[in-house]
Amino acid sequence: MTPGAPRKPSAQESRIWIGLSLVLAAAVRIAFAAAFPTIHGGDAAARLAHADTLVLGYQLPLPQVFVALGKAASDDPMGVRVIFCLWGATLAAGMTALLALASPRAAIFGGLLFAFDPLLIHYSVVPYQEPVAYALVAWAFFFAASDRPRLGATVMAAACLSRYEAWLFLPAFAWITASPRIAALASLPVLGWVGWWRGLAPAGLYVLDLDAGSSRLSRVAYLAGKFLEYETGFILAAAGAAMVIALRDGNRTILRSSATLALAIAAVVALGHEYPPGSGLMSERLIHLPLLLCLSLAAFALARLAGRSRPAFALCVGLALLFSVRNTRLETALLRAAAREPDLALARETAAAIEAHRGPLECVSVAAPSVDPAALQAYVAKVGSSFGDVERARARARAFADSSPDRDRIAAHLKARTGTVRAAPGCPLLVIVDDSQAAPASATLVAEVSAAPRRARVLRIPR
Secondary structure (H helix, E strand, C coil): CCCCCCCCCCHHHHHHHHHHHHHHHHHHHHHHHHHCCCCCCHHHHHHHHCCCCCCCCCCCCHHHHHHHHHHHHCCCHHHHHHHHHHHHHHHHHHHHHHHHHHCHHHHHHHHHHHHHCHHHHHCCCCCCHHHHHHHHHHHHHHHHHCCCHHHHHHHHHHHCCCCHHHHHHHHHHHHHHCCHHHHHHHHHHHHHHHHHHCCCCCCCCCCCCCCCCCCCHHHHHHHHHHHHHHHHHHHHHHHHHHHHHHHHHCCHHHHHHHHHHHHHHHHHHHHCCCCCCCCCCCCHHHHHHHHHHHHHHHHHHHHHHHCCCHHHHHHHHHHHHHHHHHHHHHHHHHHHHHHHCHHHHHHHHHHHHHHHHCCCCCCEEEECCCCCHHHHHHHHHHHHHCCCCHHHHHHHHHHHCCCCHHHHHHHHHCCCCCCCEECCCCCCEEEEECCCCCCCCCCEEEEEEEECCEEEEEEECCC
16 A cells, blocks of 8 residues: 555445435435425336336336335325435435445545536426436445346346346346346346237337437436536546546446446437427436446546545545535526426425315316327327337327326425326315416415416315
């Protein structure tokens, strides 16, 4: 060991850092969820609004199980949010554990980077699939690399019921375990899902975007811009430095892991959903994999620099802490912006108004603008361009024609049982959003909510 250099962390110390990353990441996420009650994201609102539905569209079912469990335990959506905060913490700890296998010192820096990353926080303080799926993938590889292949296969199987991207890691998992039986165990959910639906998803939906007319270059440009917005060029530069070091040293672990993630990223960009359809863009959530790769490499680079001397170690710790402060401030700004967004603010404040006037077990009818017909038609076109069942897609579009994003957002924020908010009339309380219908003459206005340029009226219907 170089004189004056910090001592290399032991395996026991690595386990301590993995545990600390779990606790720290959980505390950070739960604090954000408690401080910001607004539920952002269309998928998150739909999951909470339809917590009694296991399979939503083409999405895999395991994340929805945790939504259902959270809503069964408590009517307050905060219960579900805490569960997903814990999954976000499990992801941070899993990535830290994988880093510890390659470089115990990197676990110190990885724990900080993963715990405070704004994108990872943003999509784990509300119910999204990514923290569940990628946490399970990370721990599956950790268990497989730690001579616990059956446990790893079981965890990998659960990951394959969480998000399709997990399927992309099955070949690498099979290669690591070098056991056909273990690989088959991990793949069972994929085989069962495809066999049940006779394809990748229920008829009339699509998973792979095979639209040849959709630009892939614009997707890359958009996702790269989003990556820099969340992470800055520092992480990218540190990741690049780590790759140079790995190539120079012939570090096969890092090179193989990076190649595995790079191939998965390429598949996601090429075949993932264009969003909105026809825009040439994608959901920013698809930068999860590039982010996990670059944060891991950045932690490795910091660990190498920190090993040079005690001052270098102190400098790297200071950089990680400064970046944690920067990330905390960015996520605070993002959640404040979400809270001010008119659609979300209207849903949050309308739910609060309903809670102030709703009696026990009373349902709520919500009249609100329906989903944009153009969006439904664009989805049908995507199904067609991806060689899906167009007739079934049209039938699904007709079934969803009367659904309302506003209704789902209000239901997601409401501290009530699933099914309390309904589209059909006849409930004691009626919410009219943006004058979607005329108020009944006999109704009494009990509250009015404004979130410029939108408004909602809460009325009580006489029995």
